[in-house]
Amino acid sequence: MNNTNVIQAEGLTKMFGDFTAVNAITFEVKKGEIFGFLGANGAGKTTAIKMLIGISNPTSGQAHVAGFDVSTQAEDIKKNIGYMSQKFALYDDLTVKENITFFGGIYGLTKIKIKEKTKELIEDLGLEEVANQLVGSLPLGWKQKISFSVALLHEPKIVFLDEPTGGVDPITRRQFWEMIYRASHQGTTIFVTTHYMDEAEYCDRVSIMVNGKIEALDTPKELKKQFQVDSMNDVFLKLARG
């Protein structure tokens, strides 16, 4: 296995009965890369992610994440990755600080480390005023940023973001991508799914899934060249229409 590849999947397949949700996908993600994982709803993105983060066993094929096998070393993978779902799941009835303390705690951070991280996070996001407010009272955009920062608390090697920008306004999305870039500069690998095609342009490399298979995988620039179109949106349309 190549040292610079933090994710490596070979023929990764998931079947539910007769239905093949993910059909022998093969790809790798390099360290520090922002990897866009695109596809229409139902293309198999979420199922693929679930296998990579170790909460669903592949039917066949294999994958290594952060150097660990997804079928046999799921527990090791969990310590090395961060995950943010489309629901920005934080506890609404806990304050910002309590959420950070809780998630820091389940990742086994020490009390001192949690304190340090809490301070850092609150300063970075400018949350001084609301740190002791219940998360439920905050706007969606803030929840999303806090959720992302919480996923980075334990300094994971890879962060999986499952449609992280659903339902937030364009300005907040922009700010969010700035946060992604910052994390990427610090060496964190970003694995992100989205169906906003403009966001695909921000990725270093992009894969496009159609009906459980990866139909295209390259830099946005190369993909546009290959399909002779001007935008990722058109690349996607061409692929989806077959």
Place this chain on the structure above:
Amino acid sequence: MKRFIGFITKEFYHIFRDRRSLFILFGMPIVQILLFGFAITNEINNVDIAILDHSKDATTKEIINKISASKYFSIKQLIEREDDIEAVFKKGKVKAVLNFEKDFSKNLVKDHKATVQIITDATDPNTANTISNYVSSILQKYQQEQNKAITINYIIVPQPRMVYNPELKSVYMFVPGVMTIILMLVSAMMTSISITREKELGTMEILLVSPIKPFQVIIGKVFPYIFLSIINAIVIVLLSIFIFKMPVQGSLFLLGLESVLFIISALALGILISTISATQQTAMMISLMGLMLPVILLSGFIFPISSMPLPLQIISNAIPAKWFIIILKGIMLKGVGLQFIWKETLILLGMTVFFIGLSVKKYKIRLE
């Protein structure tokens, strides 16, 4: 361990910041116990009755005096004609009418026999039955007193003695039942709701992706409710001792152990419900319909199991609450030790193990 404590702290935040669950946890037990203890009762006290006395002689007067002297009845009305019986019932003023026949004393002396009709309002059959029994027993007592003077060859005197609850207080019956309902409600419903809530919010997914293990998540979620259920059990026992003067005859320690066993079986059921329901609403409906109704109807709490049709009697065996109520009544009222309730305890234990096994299995399937 540190993770575990963090998890439980979070769980307590959830509980204490949600007024609804706080009410279910602490308000409900007290309200239910007081309601069942005071309002819903099978005893009769100061029941209004009417008297229709056709003879108005010494004997009937004496009997009427005895009845009015008892704390069970108060004579509301004296009526003169048969036609008035229907009228007083229709007005709803009285629950019963005593109708003494004409020449009561004379008949008694002449024929050794006189009749008094006890007419009761059976729209409420239980009360009617009780009234009729109470009146009969007052009459019987009177008759025995009279017969002391006269020598009769032999007489059979039934001497009923109600043991374990001599005053027939209905609170004795309700306390074990209400305790069962509350422990079931708090343990099963609250845990199933709190677990499905995490599923609904998407935080369950985050927890599963974290290094914390699934069984730690479940134990972390369940632990606070074990703690709170035990507090509830203590509150109920204290209420019944100090407010209803219902003593606990048996060992408090054994009572505690059996309660913990029942709480764990209810928690396992709660986990099981959470694995099959996707939303909090579903979890609540399944808990209410699938657990509460059988507990109330089939556990022997309100309706005696022995008078149910056979199929229901068989079904009632599958309800953990039935066994727990038998155990509770044994310890609280009869003061028995484990040697008399080991069978019920063993059944409850078996059920608990079964439910835990089933929910662990279900939970794993879901993770797949």
